[in-house]
Amino acid sequence: MKTASGKPQLLDPQLALGAYLDVMLQARPPVQEAAASPSAVAAPAEEQPVVTVPPAAERHVPAWATTRFQVQLFEVAGITLAVPLVKLKGVVPNDQGLTPLPGHSPLFLGVVPYQGVNARVVDTARFILPQDRAARLDADVAARSVHLVMIDEGRWALACNAIGEVVELEANKVKWRGANSRRAWLAGTLIDRMCALLDIDALTETLAGDLA
DSSP, X not given: OBOTTSOBOOOOHHHHHHHHHXXXXXXXXXXXXXXXXXXXXXXXXXXXXXXXXXXXXXXXXOGGGSSOEEEEEEEETTEEEEEXXXXXXXXXXXXXXXXOOXXXXXXXXXXXXXXXXXXXXXXXXXXXXXXXXXXXXXXXXXXGOSEEXXXXXXXXXXXXXXXXXXXXXOGGGEEEOBTTBSXXXXXXXXXXXXXXXXXXXXXXXXXXXXXX
């Protein structure tokens, strides 16, 4: 988009995230079947009963969201994320320093001791952002790893630059992802806030696969 002066106008990070998440929440496009040969004669199709799928069945609502639930907000590279409190182990300042993981993807910043466990620290911004935005991230990760959001019983830590408030929600305040959405780690978006709600179980499974 361009302004009246002809210069390109940059989207606000939260608005850009909203557009990105809307795409991520959509289901994968259906596989197109090959067209039948013109010479082939189609057999008469049998009439099939129409099955109506309830809208709720099309959305993946986690078990922890069947009643009112709380989420912890945190900020990464100007973007607000939310983690369910039932999936949160703790929030700590990153004041111990990280031990690098040689030979691993830049997605993994290193490990940090936490309650007797070496927690693997994730560059959260690099993980969630589209590739073009992730490529423009500053090589100095200190500013975006001021705090660590501990998940999966402390085995993983999500690096972030700020910790926000705790918010109480109901399921109808979340735009949940479709059953076949593009990113399993994205549980949905908070309707009243331009904010991504993380599916921690799917997120840790994805991270473990990337680290393997």
